[in-house]
Amino acid sequence: MQLFGRSFGHRSQVDQVVGHQGKGKAGLEASLDVEYIMSTGANISTWVFSNAGRHESQEPFLAWLLLLCNMSSLPWVHSVSYGDDEDSLSLAYMERVNVEFMKAAARGLTILFASGDDGAGCRRVPGGKHTFRPSFPASRWVGGVTLGCPVA
Numbered sequence: 001m002q003l004f005g006r007s008f009g010h011r012s013q014v015d016q017v018v019g020h021q022g023k024g025k026a027g028l029e030a031s032l033d034v035e036y037i038m039s040t041g042a043n044i045s046t047w048v049f050s051n052a053g054r055h056e057s058q059e060p061f062l063a064w065l066l067l068l069c070n071m072s073s074l075p076w077v078h079s080v081s082y083g084d085d086e087d088s089l090s091l092a093y094m095e096r097v098n099v100e101f102m103k104a105a106a107r108g109l110t111i112l113f114a115s116g117d118d119g120a121g122c123r124r125v126p127g128g129k130h131t132f133r134p135s136f137p138a139s140r141w142v143g144g145v146t147l148g149c150p151v152a
Helices: 002-008 028-038 061-069 091-106
Strands: 016-019 047-050 077-080 110-113 122-124 130-132
Touching: 028 047, 061 091, 091 110
Parallel strands: 016 047, 077 110
Antiparallel strands: 122 130
């Protein structure tokens, strides 16, 4: 990253880390995300927010949004590459998180989300039924596609 940064005038370190990394280091996916986002423009201030979830498959969106709500100075654009499976979350939780997203938007923040590893695909469940399983929060584009489900 440092060699790349020196070659093109890009920063090689983030400006601020908010929160704590698990075991002191970011995971591989998070590290790649930071490298990609920092390569999109020269000398753009980059912050990393890290909030531990309840478990590996539960992203802490509410904790992160409440943190943003209570910060007086923060970046205007946020890029998030993680999502949850909608059927793993309660309706009450999703509604509460959506209220916080609306507050962030009213504040003028732009929040970009990945479309999920499964894209607009479906998944097989026991009994041979196929279901559409969107990522939460929903996005308006498809970035990843999982093959294997028949089109109905």
